[in-house]
Amino acid sequence: MAELIDVPPAAFEPKPLFPTMEAAAAVVDEVRDWIKDQPTWAWRGHTHAKPDTDEAEEIRYVADFKLPAGIECPCPCCTPRHAKFGQGFIAWFPRTRCIRLMGQHCFKRLNPDSHAAAQDEYKARMKHNGLVAFLVNNLGNRDAFRRAIEAATPLALHLDELQDILGEKLYRTWKIRLWDHVQTGALGLPTFDRDGKPDHGFRVYATIAGSSLIDPTRKSFAPRLKTALNLLDFRIPEDINAANTEELGKCVAPFSRSEKIARETFAAMEAARQFVSPLTTATIREWAKQPGAPVQLDIRRSGDELFVGKSEENRSRVPLRPYINRGPSGLPRLVL
Numbered sequence: 001m002a003e004l005i006d007v008p009p010a011a012f013e014p015k016p017l018f019p020t021m022e023a024a025a026a027v028v029d030e031v032r033d034w035i036k037d038q039p040t041w042a043w044r045g046h047t048h049a050k051p052d053t054d055e056a057e058e059i060r061y062v063a064d065f066k067l068p069a070g071i072e073c074p075c076p077c078c079t080p081r082h083a084k085f086g087q088g089f090i091a092w093f094p095r096t097r098c099i100r101l102m103g104q105h106c107f108k109r110l111n112p113d114s115h116a117a118a119q120d121e122y123k124a125r126m127k128h129n130g131l132v133a134f135l136v137n138n139l140g141n142r143d144a145f146r147r148a149i150e151a152a153t154p155l156a157l158h159l160d161e162l163q164d165i166l167g168e169k170l171y172r173t174w175k176i177r178l179w180d181h182v183q184t185g186a187l188g189l190p191t192f193d194r195d196g197k198p199d200h201g202f203r204v205y206a207t208i209a210g211s212s213l214i215d216p217t218r219k220s221f222a223p224r225l226k227t228a229l230n231l232l233d234f235r236i237p238e239d240i241n242a243a244n245t246e247e248l249g250k251c252v253a254p255f256s257r258s259e260k261i262a263r264e265t266f267a268a269m270e271a272a273r274q275f276v277s278p279l280t281t282a283t284i285r286e287w288a289k290q291p292g293a294p295v296q297l298d299i300r301r302s303g304d305e306l307f308v309g310k311s312e313e314n315r316s317r318v319p320l321r322p323y324i325n326r327g328p329s330g331l332p333r334l335v336l
């Protein structure tokens with residue numbers, strides 16, 4: 001049996017100090033601060049007497065609290081003199097205007113219906129509070145999100161264009177299926193035996209970044225950014241605090257989704273643009289010159305131009321936009 005705790009009689013006296021839910025909510029910070037180094041039953045507003053049947057008919061869970069690690073306190077509902085709980089509720093009893101600091105599941109046995117109703121109300125209120133906080137913290141950045149997405153759109157269009165130029169068009173013009181050779185990110189070469197004959201082995205000549213640029217199954221970037229932009233067109237309720245959960249959800253859900261799409265697309269764009277970098281194109285060019293290279297190919301980056309084809313004499317010129325040299329940026333972080 002756990003040790004008996006000497007709870008003084010004053011703790012058991014009713015303290016009807018809280019006429020309203022607002023009055024109860026006003027002491028949440030005080031309680032959370034108190035329980036850091038003081039027992040729950042010694043807090044000035046706590047009533048340690050067990051609620052009677054009538055009082056137990058109505059209860060509201062104002063807020064939760066967590067006792068420091070390893071600390072447990074006695075519960076007014078079930079174990080008034082023995083340590084019982086570490087995760088607590090600040091529970092308000094409207095009929096007596098009292099507050100009890102008690103275990104989160106303790107009240108269930110006293111009155112299952114009141115407990116269930118209080119728990120539902122608490123969860124709904126927490127959800128509502130979370131949505132309000134999300135909007136208060138992030139709405140100020142909505143225009144910054146729009147600007148960042150708009151600023152990245154020309155690069156997205158350019159990368160989508162290059163997917164076609166270095167994919168389908170390259171094949172049509174030069175019969176080169178570049179994707180087949182770069183899709184793993186590793187440029188392979190055959191190996192040779194001592195007599196210089198292919199021995200059916202394989203070695204990795206080099207690895208390259210950004211081959212996703214020309215992945216024929218890659219979803220185009222620009223339409224994804226357009227989707228992200230459109231999702232930001234949600235209507236904000238005039239009074240956020242007064243709006244219901246459904247109204248708030250119609251802002252928070254598209255806002256979060258927009259941010260997720262934009263962030264993922266930005267990251268994918270940043271990766272893809274590496275494919276036409278001077279380093280990557282030089283690596284591919286050198287690889288294609290190696291003995292046994294599986295494709296006849298010449299690719300060269302020169303300033304803002306890319307040349308690609310069968311050889312230096314037989315190749316196409318692909319103009320690159322200067323913004324290919326910088327990744328997309330400026331997307332604010334969501335505050336959660």
Ligand SMILES: [Zn+2]
Nearest residue numbers: 075077078106
């Ligand atoms: Zn209890």
